[in-house]
Amino acid sequence: MDKVKRCASEQGVVIFSKSSCCLCYTVTILFRDLGVQPRVYEIDRDPECREIEKALVRLGCNAPVPAVFIGGQLVGSTNEVMSLHLSGSLIPMIRPYQAQSSAI
Template sequence: MERVTRLASQRAVVIFSKSTCCMSHTIKSLFYDLGVNPSVHELDEEPRVAKEIEKALIRLGCSPSVPAVFIGGQLVGGVSEVMTLHLSCSLVPLLKQAGAIWL
């Protein structure tokens, strides 16, 4: 849990992902299209710590565990939560507040 908290607080936007997950790809594409340069942790490329991180994400309420998006050090959630914020025009203001974009 401590590792996830530490990693999530290091950048304005942090995404825990798997390179083979289509939903992770969708979320990363959305953030890139918005001009965000997130810190992306591909769990399938970090086998030593992947299980520990996945367990921590599940304990935090992420189900499935990826993609998991943190903005300003706070867990936003997965695809449903991020897309809900985006469609309600709440995502961009949240990203501005966290210093991830300056539009």
């Protein structure tokens, strides 16, 4: 769980993903379209994949991937991210990270 928390706080927007997951890809593209370059951890390429999945579920993610963290805090998976976006609540959350990514 320490690895997940450490990785989740390394950058403003962090997505734990699997390379074959279409929902992970969709969430990543959403953030990029909104001007944020998230840090994407492909957990299926990590030898500790199973432990990371378990840690994400213990932290409160309904599905292990995609697991989205903003500002080091778990936002959730696809449903939570899309609900925030449709309600207009996602943009204020990511605004500080849009400025960072445009300077990159």
